[in-house]
Amino acid sequence: MHPLRGIAFKTSAILLFTVMSALIKASSSEVPPGEAVFFRSFFAMPVIVAWLFFRGELRTGFHTDWPMGHVWRGVVGVTAMGCGFAALGLLPLPEVTALGYAAPLMTVLLAALLLGERLRAFRISAVLVGLVGVLIVLWPRISVDNLDQAATMGVALMMVSAAMRALAQVHVRRLVATEQTSAIVFWFSMTATVLSLFTLPFGWQVPSAQILLCLIMAGLIGGFGQILLTTAYRHAEAAVLAPFDYASLLFAILIGYTVFDEVPTTMVLLGSSVVMSAGGAIVWRERQLGLQRGRARPNMTPNG
Template identity: 65%
Template sequence: MSPFRGVALKLISVFLFIIMASLIKATADRVPAGQAVFFRSFFAMPVIVAWLMMRHDMTTGFKAKSPWGHVLRGVAGVAAMGTGFAALGLLPLPEVTAIGYASPLLTVLLAAVLLGERLRAFRLTAVGIGLVGVLVILWPRLTLADVDRAAAIGVVLILVSSVLRALAQVQVRRLVATEQTSAIVFYFSLTATVLSLLTLPFGWVVPTLAEAVTLVGAGLIGGLAQIMLTSAYREAEAALLAPFEYASMLFALLIGYVIFEEVPTGAMLLGAAIVISAGVLIIWRERQLGLRRGKAKAAVTPQG
């Protein structure tokens, strides 16, 4: 194991996921979210299969001991991805990223309810602080007299996406008891591809050449990002790598400003800082308690 290499791979994966989200956002005005999910999932699969072949891991990658567990994870993950992609077309990239940080906080609560994990006062307090941060981000959207309807819908979508991502994470924690990480990664892409096709009757469009290239690029980059993330957790402990997830805010702020001309508000920055602080507190506490969930972390993407 090499902690330095693990951190480098983690940062690369975070950057690639933000690039992927930016590509999806660039097409969101015309391409439906379900169609974007298809491109993201289908074109990630060749990259993942090639990675499994290089690692001589095809057997474990295709072996599923709990097929319905993969389906349940896929349903929650695809719904999270679809609602998250839809939100990208309605809200600034940094705001979507910041609100999305609620997902690991909600995972703590759902794991206590659904998995019986012990919820100590420290973690419960940190979750409460994090949710206050989310409220700070949302407050301008909730208090303006002339509410932007599209932005309000975007807020609802990203909040729903955060809950669904938390459910997917809980399901991954169940799967790692019996499944290999490679199988979890492969079957999520496969399930997402199949489920996204169910949205075909709801208004798919024929993409322009530029849109098709952008969407295919999002899929390929998403697959590569997943490989980088999984590889990172093979090189270093989850507790060491987890805080670097928040580097995504820096990347989102930079790309949002340069590419989409999105200027972050003071409330968004303050709320994001509060949410990130709460997340880091939980990560620190879990490290103190000796909790190791690297396999689950490596099998879940920030987009579902």
């Protein structure tokens, strides 16, 4: 394990995903979300296939023992991606990023409901605190005094996106029981590309040269981001890397301000801080429990 190297890869991946979101946002006035999903998925595939080839994992990446598992992962993932891309066209980039932090909190709850994972009091409390943070971010958009139809729709789409991302994460936990990581990465891009084509009747547009370049770059950057993210987990434990997800807000604030002239509100910053604190507490607690289990394991009997 090389934790510093893993952190560098994870932070780089988060930066690339934020840049990708900015490119999608820049194209949102010209192309619908389904078309953006197609470009994001299709142009990520050459990068992923090249990566699998150079790692000698091309055959592994193509092989699957559970095809329908990848189809369902694709349906949920495309829904999450499409709703998130639509929200980018309606809300500032920092706000979309902050609302996306609801996904890990929802993952904890869905894992308990669907996978039977045990929820301890500490984790439940942290999730509730995190959801309060999300509500703080949401409040200016849903309060009657400041009701904006487009922004409210953006919030609703982002919440659906977060829920679908959480469901996708739970489903991936099932997939890893039979599927290799390389196969999960490849088949998601493949299924997302195919499924996005079903949105063709809903108003795809021929993009201008500048927007076309943005969309192609979004796909390529997304593919590189996936590779860096996967590589990060080869060098460091998930508990070490998890807190660096929140670097996305810093990148989103910087890009939003410099590119889109967006300044995050006090409520976005306050709510994000609460969510980050709750997420950090969950990571810390799970790491402590992991260390305790590790120390206890040598003292176990053969029967556990």
